[in-house]
Every structure is written in structure tokens, then in C-alpha cells.
Amino acid sequence: MKIAAYNYRDFDEAAFFEKFGKQYGVEILPIRETPSVENAHLAAGCEGVSVITTPITGDIMRAWREQGVKHVSTRTIGYDHIDLDAARRLDMKVSNVTYSTGSVADYSVMLILMALRRMKSIIKRAEGMDYSLNGNIGREIGSLTVGVVGTGKIGTHVLRNLSGFGCRLLACDPYENEEAKKYASYCTLDELFEKSDVITFHTPATKSSYHMVNEETLRQMKDGVVIVNTARGSIIDTPAFLDALESGKVGAAALDVIENELGIFYGDYKYQVVGHREMSILKDLPNVLMLPHMAFYTENAVSDMVEHSICHILNEDGNVVG
Numbered sequence: 416m417k418i419a420a421y422n423y424r425d426f427d428e429a430a431f432f433e434k435f436g437k438q439y440g441v442e443i444l445p446i447r448e449t450p451s452v453e454n455a456h457l458a459a460g461c462e463g464v465s466v467i468t469t470p471i472t473g474d475i476m477r478a479w480r481e482q483g484v485k486h487v488s489t490r491t492i493g494y495d496h497i498d499l500d501a502a503r504r505l506d507m508k509v510s511n512v513t514y515s516t517g518s519v520a521d522y523s524v525m526l527i528l529m530a531l532r533r534m535k536s537i538i539k540r541a542e543g544m545d546y547s548l549n550g551n552i553g554r555e556i557g558s559l560t561v562g563v564v565g566t567g568k569i570g571t572h573v574l575r576n577l578s579g580f581g582c583r584l585l586a587c588d589p590y591e592n593e594e595a596k597k598y599a600s601y602c603t604l605d606e607l608f609e610k611s612d613v614i615t616f617h618t619p620a621t622k623s624s625y626h627m628v629n630e631e632t633l634r635q636m637k638d639g640v641v642i643v644n645t646a647r648g649s650i651i652d653t654p655a656f657l658d659a660l661e662s663g664k665v666g667a668a669a670l671d672v673i674e675n676e677l678g679i680f681y682g683d684y685k686y687q688v689v690g691h692r693e694m695s696i697l698k699d700l701p702n703v704l705m706l707p708h709m710a711f712y713t714e715n716a717v718s719d720m721v722e723h724s725i726c727h728i729l730n731e732d733g734n735v736v737g
Contacts, residue, residue: 416440416441416442416462416463416728416729417441417442417443417444417460417461417462418436418441418442418443418444418461418462418463418464418465418725418728419444419446419457419458419461419463419464419465419484420432420443420444420445420446420464420465421446421448421449421450421464421465421466421467421469422446422447422448422449422450422466422467422469423445423446423447424447425447427714427717428717428721429445431717431718431721431722432445432721432725435721435722435725436725439725439726439729441725441729443725444457444458444461446458449469450464450466450469450471450475451475452474452475452478455475455478455479455481455482456478456482458479458482458484459482459483460482460483461482461483461484462483462484462485462486462728463484463485463486463487463488463728464479464484464486464487464488465488465489465490465721465724465725465728466487466488466489466490466497467489467490467491468489468491468493468496468677468680468708469496469677469678470496470677470678471487471489471496471497471498472498472501473498473500473501473504476498476501476502476505476507477501477505479507480505480507484507485506485507485508486507486508486509486510486727486728487502487507487508487509487510488509488510488511488512488724488725488727488728489509489510489511489512489724490512490720490721490723490724491511491512491711491720492511492512492513492514492619492711493511493619493620493647494509494511494736495620495647495649496677497509499736509736510724510727510728510736511736512719512720512723512724512727513568513719513723514711514715514716514717514719514720514723515713515715515716515719516568516569516571516572517572517713517715518710518711518712518713518715518716519569519572519573519617519645519710519711520569520572520573520575520576521576522645522671522709522710523569523573523576523615523617523643523645523710524573524576524577526643526645526669526671526704526706527556527561527577527613527615527641527643527669528556529669529704530613530641530643530667530668530669530704531553531554531555531556531559531613531641531667532553532554533550533551533552533553533667533702534704535701535702535703535704536550536551536701536702537551539701554612556577556580556581556582556613557580557581557582558582559582559583559612559613560582560583560584560585560610560611560612560613561577561582561583561584561585561611561612561613561614561615562584562585562586562587562607562608562610562611562613562614562615563577563584563585563586563587563595563599563615563617564586564587564588564604564607564614564615564616564617564618564627565587565588565616565617565618565619565646566586566587566588566590566591566592566595566599566617567588567617567618569617570586570588570595570617570618571592571594571595571598573615573617574586574595574598574599575594575598577598578597578598584598584599584600585599585600585601585602585606585607585610585611586599586600586601586602586607587601587602587603587604587607588601588618604627605635608632608635608636609635609636609637610637611636611637611640612637612639612640612641613640613641613642613643614636614640614641614642614643615643615644615645616628616642616643616644616645616646616650617645617646618646618647618650619646619647620646620647620649620650624647624649624650625649625650626649626650626651626652627650627651628642628650628651628652628655628656629652629655630652630655630658633655633656633659633664633665634664636664636665638663638664638666639663639664639665639666640664640665640666641665641666641667641668641669642656642665642667642668642669642670643668643669643670644668644669644670644671644672645671645672645710646672647672648670648672648673648674648675648676649674651670651673651674653673653674653693653697654693656668657693657696657697660697660700660702660703666702667702667703668697668702668703668704669703669704669706670697670703670704670705670706671706671707671708671709671710672708673691673693673694673697673705674693675691676691676694676708679691679694680707680708681707681708
């Protein structure tokens with residue numbers, strides 16, 4: 416079997432594609448370009464294509480189908496960048512991957528601590544030789560209530576990490592699990608919003624999670640609440656969130672994702688206009704850590720992403736979505 420790997424990265428993925436291609440007896444066709452209708456012909460003769468978080472439109476999928484492609488596997492957990500309706504019409508399978516939960520879980524706890532300890536301000540001041548204390552007083556997590564929205568594998572791992580800090584833990588998820596109950600008390604989303612000093616999101620992009628953080632729900636939250644989002648940008652209504660940050664309703668935020676980020680991460684935009692006004696504003700706020708969707712990015716996770724993508728195409732099953 417032959418698989419085309421788009422957005423193939425020599426600096427981190429190549430060794431894993433080579434390793435797992437040999438292990439599973441699959442020929443990997445490296446394509447360093449982002450998928451487009453114009454380069455769809457490069458996948459000719461391939462049973463499947465492996466992609467990342469770039470827009471996979473119906474036109475691209477139709478062009479791949481004409482080349483014989485039957486399966487699109489994204490090397491990511493999220494799959495909202497893929498036109499699933501087009502896939503169904505074209506009778507193409509779409510799958511996503513799973514990877515080591517420690518990658519995002521550890522990163523999320525790091526962001527919570529950095530936000531609570533005003534680390535952005537401390538680092539920026541220190542770079543300019545300003546070692547003053549004024550305005551940099553932090554809060555200790557052990558004295559706070561942390562709400563975790565979404566208790567799948569990553570959210571539960573976050574709870575396990577946080578349990579060692581002595582903070583009160585609340586959790587909300589339509590599907591409760593026994594592992595999470597070891598560390599947190601389940602409650603309604605309204606109650607979590609009202610009682611939490613820190614809220615961290617670990618829920619997928621769905622209709623029910625779209626703009627979960629909005630003008631109305633922000634009013635429910637404590638004054639000075641800390642918001643951490645390593646899940647999906649669509650969870651937060653960005654204009655309403657900016658208003659809350661500027662008014663002080665939200666005391667601090669650490670965001671690894673943002674609405675409408677597709678096509679921006681992971682490029683080099685030095686000396687260029689990014690073309691995302693809200694991202695630029697958030698990046699410049701002193702109480703906001705705006706990061707480029709890096710929570711997943713560990714050696715363990717990249718290995719899992721490459722292996723699972725190959726396996727799903729090879730087996731024509733795995734995490735088939737849509």
C-alpha cells in the first residue's frame with residue numbers, strides 16, 4: 416500500500432514515517448506541500464492520504480477521489496478542518512488519531528501556573544532589566560478552585576496532575592467517568608462557571624461547545640477568573656472575551672488556540688501581517704499568554720500521530736469519524 420503524507424516535516428516527522436512505514440510494510444510518499452486541488456495529483460495511486468490541520472475542502476477531496484484515494488487520515492485529534500459532508504458524498508473514510516495525553520495535560524497545568532504567577536509580565540520585565548515587584552504578585556493554586564470542562568482522556572489526565580496541588584477540583588462532562596471522580600466533584604456547567612477561580616477547557620469542537628464562553632456565561636464567572644484553553648478556539652466567543660479581559664472580568668488567560676486559526680499556525684510570519692486582528696490584540700495584552708497551538712507537540716505525541724495515521728489507513732478502521 417502507498418500513502419501520501421502531506422505537510423510532511425523533515426525536522427520531526429520524517430524519522431517516524433520511515434520507522435513506521437517499514438514496520439507496517441507501507442510505502443510513504445512524502446509531500447511537503449499543503450493539500451490543494453492543484454497538487455492533488457501527487458497522491459495518484461495512493462490508497463490514503465495523511466494530513467494535518469489545514470483546510471481540507473470538498474474540492475480537494477473530490478480531486479483526491481479522482482486519483483483513487485479512499486481514506487483521509489488527519490494526524491490530529493480534531494477534525495473540524497475536514498469537510499465531512501463531502502467525504503460522505505464521495506464515499507471516502509475520514510479518521511483522526513489519538514496520542515499521549517501527557518502532552519496536552521502537562522502543558523495545560525504549566526499554563527495554569529504561568530497565568531496565576533503572572534509569568535508573561537515577569538519574563539518581559541526581566542528581559543528589560545526590570546526586576547521590580549509592583550504588579551507581579553501571583554496566586555497559589557492550592558488555595559483555589561479549578562474547574563475542568565471535558566473529562567475525556569486529556570481532561571482526566573489534567574485532573575490527575577492537578578490533584579497533587581491541593582486545590583479544589585470541579586468537573587463537567589455529559590459522560591462522567593470513574594477515574595475523574597477520584598479527583599474531582601462533577602457539577603453542572605453553570606455551577607462550574609460560578610464557583611471556579613480557574614477554568615480549563617478540554618472539550619472537542621462541537622455544536623454544543625461552540626462559544627461555550629460568551630457574553631452571558633462570562634457574567635456567571637467570578638471576577639478575575641483565569642481561563643485556559645488548549646482545546647479548540649471555537650469554544651470562546653473572541654470579541655466577548657476581549658471585552659471581559661479589558662474590563663477585568665477575566666483576570667488572565669492562557670490560550671493555545673483561537674477562532675479562525677486555520678491557515679496561520681504553523682507558519683513563520685516575521686515582518687508580515689498575520690491577518691488575524693483579534694490574535695494580534697490578545698498577543699499584546701499583558702495578562703494574556705497567546706501561544707501557537709503547541710500543547711500537543713512532544714516527541715511521544717508526534718510518534719503516536721504518525722503511527723496511528725498510518726495504521727488507520729492500513730486497517731481502514733481506527734477512529735473513523737463522521
